[in-house]
Structure formats: structure tokens, C-alpha cells
Amino acid sequence: MANKNLNAAKEAKKDEFYTQLEDINNELRHYREHFRGKTVLCNCDDPRVSNFFTYFAYNFEFLGLKRLITTCYKNQDMDLFSQNESEQAIYLIYDGDKNGNNIPDPEEIGIHPLKGDGDFRSKECIELLKQADIVVTNPPFSLFREYVAQLMEYEKKFIIIGNQNQITKKELFPYFMENKVWLGYGFKGGATHFISRYEDKATAGEHKQGMIRVSGVVWFTNLEIKKRHEHIILYRRYNPADYPRYDNYDAIEVGKTEDIPADYNGIMGVPLTFMDKYNPDQFELLGLTSGRDEFIAKPTKRYVNPKQYTNGRESNGGKVNTHANILYTTPPIGKTYYTADNADGYLVSVYDRILIRKKK
Numbered sequence: 001m002a003n004k005n006l007n008a009a010k011e012a013k014k015d016e017f018y019t020q021l022e023d024i025n026n027e028l029r030h031y032r033e034h035f036r037g038k039t040v041l042c043n044c045d046d047p048r049v050s051n052f053f054t055y056f057a058y059n060f061e062f063l064g065l066k067r068l069i070t071t072c073y074k075n076q077d078m079d080l081f082s083q084n085e086s087e088q089a090i091y092l093i094y095d096g097d098k099n100g101n102n103i104p105d106p107e108e109i110g111i112h113p114l115k116g117d118g119d120f121r122s123k124e125c126i127e128l129l130k131q132a133d134i135v136v137t138n139p140p141f142s143l144f145r146e147y148v149a150q151l152m153e154y155e156k157k158f159i160i161i162g163n164q165n166q167i168t169k170k171e172l173f174p175y176f177m178e179n180k181v182w183l184g185y186g187f188k189g190g191a192t193h194f195i196s197r198y199e200d201k202a203t204a205g206e207h208k209q210g211m212i213r214v215s216g217v218v219w220f221t222n223l224e225i226k227k228r229h230e231h232i233i234l235y236r237r238y239n240p241a242d243y244p245r246y247d248n249y250d251a252i253e254v255g256k257t258e259d260i261p262a263d264y265n266g267i268m269g270v271p272l273t274f275m276d277k278y279n280p281d282q283f284e285l286l287g288l289t290s291g292r293d294e295f296i297a298k299p300t301k302r303y304v305n306p307k308q309y310t311n312g313r314e315s316n317g318g319k320v321n322t323h324a325n326i327l328y329t330t331p332p333i334g335k336t337y338y339t340a341d342n343a344d345g346y347l348v349s350v351y352d353r354i355l356i357r358k359k360k
Helices: 003-011 021-035 051-058 123-131 141-153 164-168 173-177 272-276
Strands: 039-045 067-072 090-094 109-113 134-137 157-163 191-195 211-215 217-221 268-270 283-288 307-310 313-315 325-328 337-339 346-349 354-358
Touching: 021 051, 021 134, 021 157, 039 051, 039 123, 051 067, 051 090, 051 134, 067 123, 141 157, 157 164, 164 173, 164 217, 164 272, 173 283, 272 354
Parallel strands: 039 067, 039 134, 134 157
Antiparallel strands: 067 090, 090 109, 157 217, 191 211, 268 354, 283 354, 307 313, 307 337, 325 346, 337 346
């Protein structure tokens, strides 16, 4: 599903995207040493259809868990995908196999009623959160930033799914800069299929019955993993022609992570996908180049009377001040560009850039 469709789902608060067991296993196999002796909470779940509950319940002894807690949100709409026929929100507690068959039997799972609707922000769900060592789930897309803020407030370890664009939000990016949050191993190709009842916009070749394809999804975590300390092998050489300097930021443009020059020690603007390879031992994050909240990365110039041109004709512009811009001496063919009273040429804005610098 295109990002615009995901954003539409977010605006409409369509948050029922159930993760495939294969995707859960592919990610969580990298964290096995973290789970031993721990209480795991899946607090945005419906255990009747959730593969998170299935994964942890069936791997309880293998992972050496202490306890598994799962909360089930009570749907107000009886037609929602989860077919919630119960009018009672519940939480489940599983303390492992008791009869020796290595299967989580119904009689071994404690089912407890919740007074409220099971919202993760409710007082009773927060009490369950306090009991947990690690939170693992696919939280609502529409409440992602609020959800992460709660995890940070209660100092919880977590492995959760979200859209990569959340990285650049003012509530989250400082956590990345402070090395309090990073990306996990991720989904193959940065996309996956979620079990969902929503309309799938995927092409015929990528369509899966009963699922919806979502691009730009990643795993967020604050558990230590080997991946975040793997160095990027740099082999490019810097030259001004291939790495133009921004007109309004003291940095050069690096369009692809693999093109980071090995012999340049100044500030560089890299795409958002760099965060999947980010190693805090190799690089430092300095800020963002776009949006209203620029953090440490303050622009060196604000444009006066900017005008946008598309296909050589003036259009409704003005966004040039929220992006990094490359200056051209002649109008760039086939590109949307800007002019401004204080620009000595023609400006082309690049997508969101993260400013980085190599550590010595």
C-alpha cells in the first residue's frame, strides 16, 4: 500500500493491521537472549487473532519467559475485523506449560476482565505495563507517538512496529539522537503484508488474499542488537560535482547511504533510509533539514519571496524553506524548482535529510 494510503488509514484511525507470524519470528529471533526470565506484555493485541500471543505462548519455555500478559481492546464496532463478540475487554496471563504437553492449553491461560475498554492509556492497563519488562506489539498507527511516549515515561524495553516516517517526528527524533531508540532488523524490502480487512492497493503480483501490503514499515526497539554496531563499508571518494553543497545548510548532499564518501569528514545530508544502517560508533546524528522542528540543524538561510515552478510555469510554492536545497545556475530540466529574492540561481529541494558526521 502506498504511503498516502497508510496516512489515510492513520487519519481515519484504521488501526487493525495484524502481523504475520513469519514476520514476528524473523525479527524476534535476534532478541532471544533478552527474553529469558522476563515478563512480556502485548498490550495492543487481540489474542484470538494475534500472532504475537501465538509466538510467545508457543515459545514460552524455549525463550525462558517468566510471564506473558496480553490485553484485548474491546471494539465498539461489532463489524470490525477481529469479530469481537464479547462486550468485555479482557487481559490474559500465561505462566507457562503445566501439564507437560508444551502447548498453551485454554485451562492454563488466566482470563481476567478489565473494567474499561482495554485502551493502553487507561489506568488499569498502565498497571499491567508496570509489571512488564519488555513490550512487544504492533501499536495503533494513529497513536504511535503517544504510545512510544508512554513506553519512555515508564522506562520500558520494547520491540514494536511503526512507519519509518515516524523517525522524523519531533516527539521521536530526539530519542534517536540520544541513542535511546533505534531500528531493528526490519522487513525484507521495507514492506510487508498485514492481515487486514481494509482495501489492498497492491499490484496484482503483490496482492495476497485477506491482507494489505504496507511499505515503509520498520521495527523500533531499545534493546541492544548486533546490527546497530555493524560498520558501513565506505568506498566512495568525495568530489564537489557528485556531492553538491546545500544552499541553505552547511552540508553536502548524499543521495544514497552507500554513496557516503570515505574521505569526507564534514556534515552530510543523507536520506531517511540511512537510519536502517546507522551505527552510533561510526556516525553522529546532528539533526534534520525539514519540518517546523529542525532540532540542531538550523538552516543558514531563509528564502525571501520564494516562487515555485513546475514544467517551467509558476505554481503555488513556498515550501522551499522547510527543505534542504541545491542551487543550479540554469533552470533544471524536468525538475520542480524555486526562485527567491535572495537566491543566486534556481533551487531544487530534496526530500527529508538527516544530517550526520563521521566520528573520528
